[in-house]
Amino acid sequence: MDVVTLGPDEIRSAVSMSAAIATVRNGFLALHRGEFEMPTRTVLRDGGFLVMSTHHRPTASAMIKTLSLDFDRVPAIAGTVVWSELGHSRQLVADATEVTRIRTGAVTGIATDLLAPPEAKTCTLIGAGAQAADQVRAVHAVRPLTELRIVSRGLERAEALGKSLGAELDLTAVVLTDADEAVRDVDIVCCATTSTKPLFSLESLAGHAHVNAVGAFRPTMRELPDELLAAATVVIDEREAILEESGEIIHALAAGTITEDDLTELGTALAEGVTKRRGRTVFKSVGVAIQDWAIAGLLARICFDRTK
Template identity: 90%
Template sequence: MDVVTLGPDEIRAAVSMPAAIDAVRDAFLALHRGEFEMPTRTVLRDGGFLVMSAHHRPTASAMIKTLSLDFDRDPAIAGTVVWSELGHSRQLVADATEMTRIRTGAITGVATDLLAPPDAKTCTLIGAGGQAADQVRAVHAVRPLTELRIVSRGLERAEALGKALGAELDISAVVLADPDEAVRDVDIVCCATTSTTPLFSPESLAEHAHVNAIGAYRPTMREVPDDLLAEATVVIDEREAVLEESGEIIHALAARAITQDHLLELGTALAEGVVRSGGRTVFKSVGVAIQDWAIAGLLARTSAR
């Protein structure tokens, strides 16, 4: 058996953000067509360990990701992604930290391209952890930004991130302390935190704003408030996963701020379009295995050349 092992630098060199966005978009369209087997992920130790898997029937390919999460260490995510195909004995093993950053950014790019105003150019990022930079890279790939605002409890980390992204993407980046001030009048908001309470008030958002909420992945976590979900067009990554894991959605349903009919899966939205009136939009993701399958597939094809 031939095993190809890829570390963070090799993954980053092989996969551009535009390519990752395209691959993840295609994967969600394939999910909508019923091409995947994708069990709900296994969660151990209250989210300390996660196991995710996906099988794409048409290509007889599969991906399994195992990882641990500890937000008191850096990086918080550690693990491996394994890619296999029935027609080949070769296996690809890749670093899960870098894969997760890229695939989480990529799904934000897909959702932003679908839901944000076509002329959007300003973004607020709440959170400056390991997922943060690729959130901005993905947004910039589909809506070229001129201004970035960053809010984080770690001021030095936020300033370092702003300086790095400003230079990399050639955009203006500032750090603000107040989330409500930071989201005011911007086109796009990206939330990448482990918060257990909503990060900002809906009244602070522009009427046309699009919000990506990707940080909260457990029922005890929340980044966006019920009132925003109630009045916005809400797109989710996958219904079963969100109903089991998204604290925002679980809380809003329990409070009767929304019903399940309020939730539109990303694959359906991509295939059939989104009906909206120009108001606020929210994309809620807890992360699903086909995202990792999509990026692993890119790596497998690149390494086979």
């Protein structure tokens, strides 16, 4: 059996953000066409361990990811992504931390390209943890940014991230402490936290703002206010996963603020366009296995082509 193992540096050097966005986008279109078997992920120890899997019928390929999550350690996410296919005995084993960062960024890039104003150039990032940098890289790939505002409880970490991204992407980055002030008048907001309560108020957002929320992944977590979900066009990654895991959506549905009819899956929006569009837009993601399958498959094609 041919096994290729990839660490963080090898993954990062092999996959550009533009390539990640393209391959994950194709994955969501394939999900819309019904090409995947994708069980809802297994959650153990109240989110301490996650197992995600999917099978792509047309290519007879599959991906299984196992994670442990502890936000008091560095890195907070640790695990492996295993990609295999029926036609070959070869397998790819990749570091799950790096794959998760890239694929989470990629889906934000896809949603931002679909939903944000074409002329958008300012962004507020709330959270400066492991997922934060790739959120900005992905937004910048589809909407070249000139200004970045960062809000985080860890000021030193936020300042270091702002300095790094400012140099890498050639933009102005500033660190603020008040989220409501930080989101005021910006075009795009990215939320990448594990907050259990809304991060800002609806009134603070510009009428045209697009919001990505990728941090909260358990029913007990919430990054967005109900009022925003009620006033915005809401696109989600995958319905079953969202209804099981998204604290924002679960809370808003229970409160009667929104209905399931207000939710459009990303694959549907990409294939058919966005209907009933309102001024503000929201993309809510808890992360689904086809994102990891897409990045792992791209890595496998690169690696196995090289080993021929």
